[in-house]
Amino acid sequence: MTRLCSWVLAAAVLTVSACGIRPTGSIDAGPGARASWESAVVYFLHDGRPYPAVRPDLDSAGPQELVEALAAGPTTHEQDVGLRTEVPPSVRLVVDGDRLVVDSPGRLSRAALQQIACTLQRSVTVGVDHADCPVP
Amino acid sequence: MTAAADDRPTTRRPSWSVGLRARLTVAFLLVTLGSGLAAAGLSYVSARNAILDESQEQFLTQLRDNVADASSRPRTPSGDALAALADQVGLEDSVVVYADVGIGDGPLLDRIPAQLRRAVRERARLSFQRTVESGEPVLYAGTPVTTSNGVPTGVEVYARTSLAAQQDRIDGLTRQAAAVLTAAAVVAVVVALVAARSVLRPVRVLSRGAARLGGGDLGTRLPVRGNDELAGLVRSFNDAAARLEDSVTRLQREEANSRRFVADVSHELRTPLAAMIAVTDTVDDEAARLGGDGAAAARVLSTETHRLADLVENLIEISRFDAGRAELHLRDVDVRELVERTIATRGWSPVVHVLPAGQPDGAAPPVTIRADPRRLDVVVANLVGNAVTHGAEPITVAVAAADVPGVDDDCVTITVHDHGPGLPPEERQRVFNRFYKADASRGRTEGSGLGLAIAWENVRLHGGRIDVASSPGEGTRFTVSLPRRADA
Numbered sequence: 001m002t003r004l005c006s007w008v009l010a011a012a013v014l015t016v017s018a019c020g021i022r023p024t025g026s027i028d029a030g031p032g033a034r035a036s037w038e039s040a041v042v043y044f045l046h047d048g049r050p051y052p053a054v055r056p057d058l059d060s061a062g063p064q065e066l067v068e069a070l071a072a073g074p075t076t077h078e079q080d081v082g083l084r085t086e087v088p089p090s091v092r093l094v095v096d097g098d099r100l101v102v103d104s105p106g107r108l109s110r111a112a113l114q115q116i117a118c119t120l121q122r123s124v125t126v127g128v129d130h131a132d133c134p135v136p
Numbered sequence: 137m138t139a140a141a142d143d144r145p146t147t148r149r150p151s152w153s154v155g156l157r158a159r160l161t162v163a164f165l166l167v168t169l170g171s172g173l174a175a176a177g178l179s180y181v182s183a184r185n186a187i188l189d190e191s192q193e194q195f196l197t198q199l200r201d202n203v204a205d206a207s208s209r210p211r212t213p214s215g216d217a218l219a220a221l222a223d224q225v226g227l228e229d230s231v232v233v234y235a236d237v238g239i240g241d242g243p244l245l246d247r248i249p250a251q252l253r254r255a256v257r258e259r260a261r262l263s264f265q266r267t268v269e270s271g272e273p274v275l276y277a278g279t280p281v282t283t284s285n286g287v288p289t290g291v292e293v294y295a296r297t298s299l300a301a302q303q304d305r306i307d308g309l310t311r312q313a314a315a316v317l318t319a320a321a322v323v324a325v326v327v328a329l330v331a332a333r334s335v336l337r338p339v340r341v342l343s344r345g346a347a348r349l350g351g352g353d354l355g356t357r358l359p360v361r362g363n364d365e366l367a368g369l370v371r372s373f374n375d376a377a378a379r380l381e382d383s384v385t386r387l388q389r390e391e392a393n394s395r396r397f398v399a400d401v402s403h404e405l406r407t408p409l410a411a412m413i414a415v416t417d418t419v420d421d422e423a424a425r426l427g428g429d430g431a432a433a434a435r436v437l438s439t440e441t442h443r444l445a446d447l448v449e450n451l452i453e454i455s456r457f458d459a460g461r462a463e464l465h466l467r468d469v470d471v472r473e474l475v476e477r478t479i480a481t482r483g484w485s486p487v488v489h490v491l492p493a494g495q496p497d498g499a500a501p502p503v504t505i506r507a508d509p510r511r512l513d514v515v516v517a518n519l520v521g522n523a524v525t526h527g528a529e530p531i532t533v534a535v536a537a538a539d540v541p542g543v544d545d546d547c548v549t550i551t552v553h554d555h556g557p558g559l560p561p562e563e564r565q566r567v568f569n570r571f572y573k574a575d576a577s578r579g580r581t582e583g584s585g586l587g588l589a590i591a592w593e594n595v596r597l598h599g600g601r602i603d604v605a606s607s608p609g610e611g612t613r614f615t616v617s618l619p620r621r622a623d624a
Contacts (some may be wrong), residue, residue, distance in 0.1 A: 017227065020273070020303065020306065020307075021184075021188065021268075021273035021299055021302065021303055021306065022266070022267050022272075022597060023265075023267050023268050024265055024266045025250070025265060026251045026252045026254075026255035026263050026264070026265045027263060027264055027265065028255070028259060028261055028262075028263055029192075029195075029196050029261070029262045029263055029264050029277070030261065030262050031261055031262060031281040032199075032200075032256075032260060032261055032281065032282060032458050033199070033203035033204050033262070033279045033280070033281050033282075033293065034204055034261050034281075034282050034284055034286070035204060035281060035282070035283055035289070036204065036284055037283060037284055038284050038285050038287075039283050039287070039289070041283070041287050041288070041289065041290075046235045046236075051235055051290055052287075052288050052289060052290040053290060054283075054289050054290075054291075075444070078235075079236040081234055081235075081236070081354045082235055082236070082237070083235060090483040093531055122287050127175040
């Protein structure tokens with residue numbers, strides 16, 4: 001009797017679960033949407049973590065200009081959605097052969113370093129691969 | 137023999153056939169529904185998945201293409217630009233998200249499943265998720281926007297679409313499957329009933345044939361159809377019936393032959409016996425003159441010759457019953473008067489008392505029935521004679537009409553009661569057998585051994601019956617019940 005009941009129960013569960021449109025978890029469906037243009041990206045901080053911001057006007061800019069853009073801070077709208085910067089205006093980037101040297105009068109915070117590393121990693125070919133850049 | 141035994145085959149047969157039919161029907165139904173459900177279930181699942189896959193794929197492609205088109209111009213991600221992007225995505229229910237802030241359909245952002253948001257953010261790939269919102273299935277999809285060289289822009293686009301139309305199509309499939317299954321079940325029941333009928337018809341015919349055979353119609357034969365197991369069974373039945381009929385016919389023929397032989401012998405004996413009786417009567421008359429042993433021998437000769445003549449007469453009577461040639465000559469008969477005359481004629485008046493039931497003064501009204509007086513006389517004479525011979529005094533004969541309690545309205549009873557040793561229970565019915573002797577040690581008695589058998593046959597001819605009640609110390613009581621109208 002118990003066996004029969006469990007069979008009937010299993011059949012009922014199968015039938016019910018096979019019917020209709022069931023909720024799912026999140027399912028990967030391939031690569032995301034891709035725009036048809038290229039653009040430089042700088043990283044500001046959002047909730048303490050680096051977050052990208054598009055700078056089409058800096059498309060062909062060098063590392064120094066990118067760092068300057070970081071020091072200049074987010075736009076008004078970007079500030080409205082909660083972006084900020086920790087890179088101080090006094091920071092300078094010096095190209096020394098095949099090395100980039102960040103020159104700052106004061107001590108740079110870890111977040112500021114992350115901002116610089118992520119921005120440069122995305123924009124120019126440099127050997128900064130340990131930077132903890134969030135994917136977006 | 138009893139009523140219960142006769143009823144059993146008729147009560148058992150219908151319930152059995154119904155059971156088989158029900159079992160066949162249920163089995164057919166189960167097989168049909170099982171296979172139908174399996175087939176319908178499989179096709180349902182694959183059709184549902186095809187419908188969902190198609191609509192999801194279409195929606196995702198549309199999202200990806202629209203977002204790619206909309207973000208074709210390089211822009212500074214300002215509020216305005218994102219709003220324009222949201223407009224240009226051109227999907228109903230869509231929202232552009234930048235740094236967790238939605239532009240466009242604001243409330244939609246809160247409804248997007250957190251799991252989907254996390255997946256889009258972390259995997260940076262197009263993702264979708266189905267949920268159910270107040271009973272309605274809904275598809276959410278989200279994609280990050282990257283530059284053409286794959287650099288993330290921090291912009292995400294989410295869109296929502298209802299799957300209600302797909303749900304309707306799937307429900308339609310379910311309804312179709314249910315309708316087809318129902319039709320299949322009905323067809324299965326019909327087919328099962330037809331199949332059960334074709335199986336049960338020969339069984340029923342066979343059962344009816346067996347009942348007819350049991351009822352005595354030995355000529356019963358059943359038509360053999362087809363060549364299957366049931367046909368084989370019918371053939372066996374026919375063989376058995378034929379063999380039964382053969383042996384019964386042979387037995388009947390042999391019995392008829394022997395009865396005819398007895399009848400013939402009796403008839404042949406009748407004439408010489410008549411002559412012998414005439415001679416012995418003469419010898420009897422002369423016996424007194426012979427004296428001594430001669431007189432005794434003459435008396436023995438006369439007595440035995442008369443007994444032989446009685447026996448032959450009884451045998452002839454029995455033969456008539458057996459041949460079905462016994463005839464009733466019905467007349468209105470006063471039973472009480474007939475009983476008294478029978479007893480008086482046989483000279484039993486000193487030992488037999490006739491009781492007018494319930495009325496000891498003897499002024500009983502006549503009890504009249506339609507009967508054959510000669511045969512009734514034989515019945516009474518044989519019963520009373522049996523009591524006189526084997527029973528002990530006092531012997532009473534009671535005639536009871538309908539006004540006696542316990543007696544059927546249309547019946548008249550004659551009860552002969554003696555106070556002899558009584559009969560053991562197993563002997564009671566056998567007293568009516570031919571040549572029955574209650575005491576096996578008695579080789580020979582005065583009676584022919586046919587008296588009670590003849591009484592029985594006579595009462596039966598009148599449509600009545602004889603019951604025997606006996607107990608040691610109480611004597612034996614024979615009760616003849618006769619319908620008032622023998623022909624009724």
